[in-house]
Amino acid sequence: MSSTARSGLFVLACVAVAAAVFAGARAVGNDYVFFAGYTVLQFVVLATAWNILGGYTGYVNFGSAAFFALGAYSTVFLHKAYPLPIPLLIVVSAAVSGLIGLGMGYLTLRLRGAFFSIATLALAVVLQTLVVNWNYVGGARGAYVIRPAEIPELSLPYIQYLFAIMLGLSVIAVATARIVERSKLGYGFATIRDDELAAEASGVPTLKLKLIATTLSGALMGMAGAPFPYFIGYLQPSSAFALEYAVNSIAMPMIGGTTSWIGPLLGALLLGTLQQVTTVTISSAVNLLIVGVLLVGFVIVAPNGLIGLWQRVFSKR
């Protein structure tokens, strides 16, 4: 079977799984499932997006929250200026975040290792300062985005609608990651991670590929942020630029394994669900503590994440 046919089949499988998840969530019939599920899926998108740059090319981005917030604030801006349906908002957010990703890449990709990471962190701080001082989108006060109770055309409760959208975005993100990984682009990304000098010597246009990675990664993160104001209802800079987005989108791929699309997916599902469970059972403040402890544990026990652990166990036999 050709790789195009396999990719097509994979997308179909993803859509089928997503449909099953949606049907399952409706069968449970509790709104909380949709709230919690939305958050977990949002991390699936963020972790997968982070991994396209951080896992495939090895450039660790600490500014995930900035791209997420860009998506969210694009929505807030348009909600006031020219209200659009959410799918269109997602397209706009993807464009805005992708462009900023391209710009950030152009300015910072000559830096390597920790220097690149620090530059991305700086970008997040700069953007947050900008938003805090921009009155039109609410500034430091924050902005209210009142969502309707339901989508009348589909007679669907609004939270279910948001959940379905995030499911769709997860399918888009995971499918994109897998297609990239198995393509010529994926080979190019891996050579950048392994050895940039040798990559150039083999004819790989490293700067161009890194720009593609930052753009793609930024755009997907922006997409994850676009429906967020409707989900949360009241958006303030400190919640859009929250530390947990930056930390989780690094930790989840690390725990799952960064070399394959399945790593961030597993990591986000596991860690995201665990966080939702502890939020309800223990306290919401324990979230990041869990992430920290797990991350330390994985660095010691399975530095290549769950995928690495799996490969180690099965190659031993």
Place this chain on the structure above:
Amino acid sequence: MAQLLEVTGLGKRFGGFVALDSIDLAVAAGERVGLIGPNGSGKSTLVNCLCGTLVNEAGTVRFEGRDLAGQSAHQRTRLGMARSFQLPRPFASMTVGDNLKVPLLYTVNTRSKPALTEAEIGTRCEELLTLVGLADRSRQFPRDLTQVDMRKLELARAMAAEPKLLIADEAMAGLSNSEVNDIVALLIMLNERGVTVILIEHIMRAVMNFSHRLVVLVSGKKIADGRPDAVIRDAEVERAYLGQ
């Protein structure tokens, strides 16, 4: 013979240190050139300037008559100039076979129309691996290779880009006699297929067996350029290597 590579007045400095001082060098298509010089004489810097890894401050590099100024390393590879690295730099997360796929995808496929199909790329990889004697290692990872196999992989990856000019930077350091013979034979065979080769090497036996012409660098200056047997008898070369 037409000149494939023409270097004129090439200069490179690192701060106050002059690494290359106005180097002139011409290599004809089909030639086998040996480049020798003591450690720190600027051989690798010259390679890096030729291949675009470093930017030279002075002079020009012409390849097939075309000025390479401003061309990045990957563009030069695509024009037909490939190199192997002094210390092998394999793509560690890829199998040996996939390592060779990279230049095929990113260099050969940007030149050849129509592009190679997946199956053709696979066959090419196998052919190359058989050629260098790594056929049974295709699915292994570079970390499992021995030093000599690693160097063969490094050469095979450079060859995969189908270069007109191959620059082998100390491809044989640390190898045994018979292994050196293997690699020299491989390079000669490549040359007979029409690839121009510049060999940078310390092992004199290999250089002498291989080269049509020998170029000597000392402290960033070219001090000799000519027939190998004449060059090694040159008084200045002797002084540089053996002292007075």
